[in-house]
Amino acid sequence: MPARLIVVSNRIPSEATPSGGLVVALHEALREKGGIWIGAHPEVGSEEPALIDMGGTQYDKLAFRLTEEDREAYYLGFANSVLWPIAHHRTDLVEINRSFDEGYLRVNRRIAQQMAEVISPEDHIWIHDYHFFPLAEELRSLGVTNRIGFFLHIPFPNITDLDVLPDPPAFARWLAHYDLVGLQTRADVARCLEMFRADPRAEMLPDGAIKFGAQEVSVRSFPIGISAESFARAAQDCAPPPAHELFGDAYVIGVDRLDYSKGLPQRFRAFERYLESYDTGPRASLVQIAPPSRESVRAYQEITADLQQIAGQVNGRFGEVHWAPIRFLHRPVPRDEIAGLLRGARAALVTPLADGMNLVAKEYVAAQDPEDPGVLVLSRFAGAAEDMTEALLVNPHDVDETAAAIRRALTMPLEERQARHTACLKVVEATDTRIWARSFLNRLAACTPALRITGRAAEWLRDEEEGREFDPGAHRSISKEEV
Structure with a gap:
């Protein structure tokens, strides 16, 4: 089966011919390659166990449902009251609330679980923007070894501003689970590499990639455009x-x-x-x-x-x-x-x-x-x-x-x-949008997936790194010997 493209973004187009920069670019990429677009359902409601089929003729559209609690904590809370001001150098506007980061991680974990049910081994996954920084890590913890790319549409934060996050070390770890991280500008790439260079867990490789534990990630600039x-x-x-x-x-x-x-x-x-x-x-x-x-x-x-x-x-x-x-x-x-x-x-x-x-x-x-x-x-x-x-x-x-x-x-x-x-x-x-999308996807396809530690072993290592007591029950029973 040829590789499908699975796109994840905060929203999916509701009309046959969408408008807006990001939406137009992804619509055209999916129309050419075929696949699935996953995004938030436009209506808040009760939690759904699976992705919701939103129809679509040129490619499938699937939606995850946010509850009102999710919207407050994940979207308005952590995404837009923590990550957005940090990326735009307004740390004075950051609102730290434990329920925000808990909701952000909870929603990303649930989306990963729902995605795992529709992903095929050959699929290439392209995740977009600050709403989904931890999504690759959550997918890896479920055993997903596909090529996963990430593109950030907003500025990459300054290294000093990242310290405002409730758990600063988690940010570099989230990014390290992607095969390719795409940023808008060369200055953004420089800020990202500065973050990794300052992290004792990271090693800069001769080809410019970053080795982070068992993970390996490439960081490149892909300036987005318009049609x-x-x-x-x-x-x-x-x-x-x-x-x-x-x-x-x-x-x-x-x-x-x-x-x-x-x-x-x-x-x-x-x-x-x-x-x-x-x-x-x-x-x-x-x-x-x-x-x-x-x-x-x-x-x-x-x-x-x-x-x-x-x-x-x-x-x-x-x-x-x-x-x-x-x-x-x-x-x-x-x-x-x-x-x-x-x-x-x-x-x-x-x-x-x-x-x-x-x-x-x-x-x-x-x-x-x-x-x-x-x-x-x-x-x-x-x-x-x-x-x-x-x-x-x-x-x-x-x-x-x-x-x-x-x-x-x-x-x-x-x-x-x-x-x-x-x-x-x-x-x-x-x-042009076609050039931008093609450039990113070609680079993602050329990535050689590193030997990933996935599934329960990844969960155990994450507990070890964060200094938590390993809980076999929480991770569906795995021993250190299995790791």
Whole structure:
């Protein structure tokens, strides 16, 4: 039987033709290769003993059900109130709660048990993002020896920030059970290798892989991209009316899921500084689309209130009867409509304080008319900045620098805009979703699985490493002699 692809991510697409960067990339990989997509069921409910068949014509879709307790502890708790702020350098926002890490491990263990029922020996498994760091270890403990790859879509944490975790040594051990760990940027790879070098359990091998006890893992950069051709087509088909009919002389655009890592308050203040300092320049509007997310988390409630307050202040100070400097849309906007708005914007502000990649930067470049392109203003702290060096790179904490970049973007000569766009577009095309997925999967297929200690022996060794008394009953009866 040919190897199937089994993808695990926090969500699975509900529609036949999905949208969104990660979802589109995985949809196309599965459509080409065939296999199973596993993700969370959209509805919270009672715990299910097996994965739920969600249908699917081009590949199977299976869902694990979260209980309300799981959602609070595993998803909102450990994943988004511990791991997310640690990865985005906001350890001040970490909420340590023993029920969070217990719930995180419990859900990953249950998903592994459910997956073990559908995995065939030839399958390649591709696990995505911070919700599932321990999943490979849990699968190994059940005897799964398949090639397992992991891709992290957010920044890799700094080594000092990892110490905030309730059990810091567990993090490196979780990653060591994968055959391949994919990260967004070369800087992320450097941070990951720094973590392993500092760990006495790890040994750096000549080929760059890491030996960790009986495990061996390879760490590589695979910068994710977009389907550039289809996004450019959508932008052309949905181009908005001329800017002056909607937004004054021109408009700059921001498109972000509402999150404290995106630097939105700093962006609003930088645009205010542009209005203060450059009153002889184009009368531009800032169109900020920021759909809500994780609204039950206090940090997200606070940033929403901050943005509404700043937008109201700026509009009250600079607005006119028929013109508002900031248009703040705190709701979802259809993807095609966003594509058209990106095409019409004279500049895009992609200014996160920390970001794994940021696909909006690539979508903006793909959406532009090459004969009259807009200008990308890009944070140095976005993963995209590592290769898109011809964007206007800024420090988002510096509102004066960002305001000056807005001014430069709005007044840049056509020839310079075209040259910068051409250079950025080459990066977008080189990291197309198909190229990204194929590159990762080819590398995973080339991995030679190490001699894995799996099943009950792996559980015993984990107890030994963590200094716990070995409990044969808890591990279905195994002796040290068997190990």
